[in-house]
Amino acid sequence: xxxxxxxxxxxxxxxxxxxxxxxxxxxxxxxxxxxxxxxxxxxxxxxxxxxxxxxxxxxxxxxxxxxxxxxxxxxxxxxxxxxxxxxxxxxxxxxxxxxxxxxxxxxxxxxxxxxxxxxxxxxxxxxxxxxxxxxxxxxxxxxxxxxxxxxxxxxxxxxxxxxxxxxxxxxxxxxxxxxxxxxxxxxxxxxxxxxxxxxxxxxxxxxxxxxxxxxxxxxxxxxxxxxxxxxxxxxxxxxxxxxxxxxxxxxxxxxxxxxxxx
Amino acid sequence: xxxxxxxxxxxxxxxxxxxxxxxxxxxxxxxxxxxxxxxxxxxxxxxxxxxxxxxxxxxxxxxxxxxxxxxxxxxxxxxxxxxxxxxxxxxxxxxxxxxxxxxxxxxxxxxxxxxxxxxxxxxxxxxxxxxxxxxxxxxxxxxxxxxxxxxxxxxxxxxxxxxxxxxxxxxxxxxxxxxxxxxxxxxxxxxxxxxxxxxxxxxxxxxxxxxxxxxxxxxxxxxxxxxxxxxxxxxxxxxxxxxxxxxxxxxxxxxxxxxxxx
Numbered sequence: 001x002x003x004x005x006x007x008x009x010x011x012x013x014x015x016x017x018x019x020x021x022x023x024x025x026x027x028x029x030x031x032x033x034x035x036x037x038x039x040x041x042x043x044x045x046x047x048x049x050x051x052x053x054x055x056x057x058x059x060x061x062x063x064x065x066x067x068x069x070x071x072x073x074x075x076x077x078x079x080x081x082x083x084x085x086x087x088x089x090x091x092x093x094x095x096x097x098x099x100x101x102x103x104x105x106x107x108x109x110x111x112x113x114x115x116x117x118x119x120x121x122x123x124x125x126x127x128x129x130x131x132x133x134x135x136x137x138x139x140x141x142x143x144x145x146x147x148x149x150x151x152x153x154x155x156x157x158x159x160x161x162x163x164x165x166x167x168x169x170x171x172x173x174x175x176x177x178x179x180x181x182x183x184x185x186x187x188x189x190x191x192x193x194x195x196x197x198x199x200x201x202x203x204x205x206x207x208x209x210x211x212x213x214x215x216x217x218x219x220x221x222x223x224x225x226x227x228x229x230x231x232x233x234x235x236x237x238x239x240x241x242x243x244x245x246x247x248x249x250x251x252x253x254x255x256x257x258x259x260x261x262x
Numbered sequence: 263x264x265x266x267x268x269x270x271x272x273x274x275x276x277x278x279x280x281x282x283x284x285x286x287x288x289x290x291x292x293x294x295x296x297x298x299x300x301x302x303x304x305x306x307x308x309x310x311x312x313x314x315x316x317x318x319x320x321x322x323x324x325x326x327x328x329x330x331x332x333x334x335x336x337x338x339x340x341x342x343x344x345x346x347x348x349x350x351x352x353x354x355x356x357x358x359x360x361x362x363x364x365x366x367x368x369x370x371x372x373x374x375x376x377x378x379x380x381x382x383x384x385x386x387x388x389x390x391x392x393x394x395x396x397x398x399x400x401x402x403x404x405x406x407x408x409x410x411x412x413x414x415x416x417x418x419x420x421x422x423x424x425x426x427x428x429x430x431x432x433x434x435x436x437x438x439x440x441x442x443x444x445x446x447x448x449x450x451x452x453x454x455x456x457x458x459x460x461x462x463x464x465x466x467x468x469x470x471x472x473x474x475x476x477x478x479x480x481x482x483x484x485x486x487x488x489x490x491x492x493x494x495x496x497x498x499x500x501x502x503x504x505x506x507x508x509x510x511x512x513x514x515x516x517x518x519x520x521x522x523x524x
């Protein structure tokens with residue numbers, strides 16, 4: 001690959017030309033990456049309402065009008081059908097395809113939801129010298145299905161899924177402050193230090209992703225996870241649902257820092 | 263009136279019994295009051311998306327599922343059809359009735375939007391010893407239609423409407439900080455000190471409400487206004503739209519302070 005893929009437009013181009021199919025972690029530093037959920041229009045109101053009611057797991061960056069594949073606000077030059085490195089297609093809640101492009105799946109009634117992703121707040125944590133264990137250990141962040149129900153909306157309901165990052169005890173307050181600035185990308189933690197209160201029995205056995213080391217003097221801190229809306233949407237068994245492939249996010253031209261409050 | 267109407271449930275009861283029809287300003291201190299916009303289901307997705315894209319003028323506190331009149335999240339014991347002191351009914355964008363109750367208008371396809379109201383952040387300003395001129399002068403806050411377009415969504419589009427409060431120069435920073443804490447009720451100002459940049463030619467001639475005195479050493483500060491979504495909705499000329507009457511808000515059981523971030 002000749003390009004360093006520092007700008008989203010370079011990445012989209014490389015994907016369109018079939019030159020890039022990997023994870024987007026670490027690419028295009030400073031630009032917000034997004035979880036993708038694409039649903040038929042008849043489910044769009046219920047799903048948008050679900051996101052509205054559960055902003056921590058489902059922080060909406062943008063919603064594209066029915067049938068349109070241009071993220072007018074989040075990435076006006078991109079094509080949502082071709083510019084994500086990997087897609088997953090579900091029918092009636094079952095994975096049926098993992099295409100490189102959505103050109104053959106596209107329909108005039110599809111509504112695209114772009115939901116914030118933890119890459120933005122992880123970058124802010126690292127800039128504040130707060131370690132990110134799963135990055136250090138080169139594994140996928142551990143995710144846990146909790147005993148806490150999201151606020152339901154229409155046909156959508158299900159448990160909150162969280163990620164866990166071990167934070168040194170003396171940096172917990174700063175970690176809360178730093179991530180509170182970014183409500184558009186999961187925001188403040190949902191819980192500090194008490195896995196049992198979320199129904200998590202064993203930190204070593206995440207529901208998805210990999211376990212990470214919690215060192216002495218570190219506190220497990222839990223943030224709402226973007227897997228929540230995907231799990232909830234899948235559970236409703238829509239006739240058609242399309243998402244990005246894990247780790248292969250859609251990269252927007254929204255600047256991380258512009259998503260910060262205060 | 264015997265009761266002091268300190269709690270929303272006392273107010274709802276008084277309204278239901280026909281004992282209260284006035285403005286809700288100053289009632290039930292500490293509880294968030296809401297702008298009401300009720301639309302048929304076929305417009306609900308577009309309107310929710312409009313709110314999502316324009317959170318400053320359209321801060322969503324809650325949306326009630328089609329046909330339901332119980333604000334399950336914002337005021338579970340209330341009935342949205344009877345517990346607001348005044349309603350306005352519009353057909354095709356024209357005011358046709360100002361009923362005391364919506365019992366005869368209710369339909370199974372109506373979706374109720376509860377949008378945050380500036381009463382919450384005005385209270386926070388006053389607690390910080392920042393004067394609210396229109397309250398001191400006992401008039402309605404001055405509102406201005408600006409030259410700034412909201413981000414459109416589906417059939418909904420139109421200009422941003424703002425309120426203006428004169429703030430002593432040395433308290434402007436604090437006023438920005440205090441209101442930034444409340445994104446669910448219009449949040450930070452949209453402009454400080456330059457009416458012309460919003461297309462406002464004469465502060466003495468507001469589009470709605472009353473002019474207020476701007477004293478020497480004071481800066482006009484502009485916040486997004488809840489009249490925006492009503493004006494935008496009306497402009498789309500929906501077959502049916504219902505709102506609260508001006509100043510006669512729906513009072514929720516959400517605590518003002520719980521709407522604060524950080």
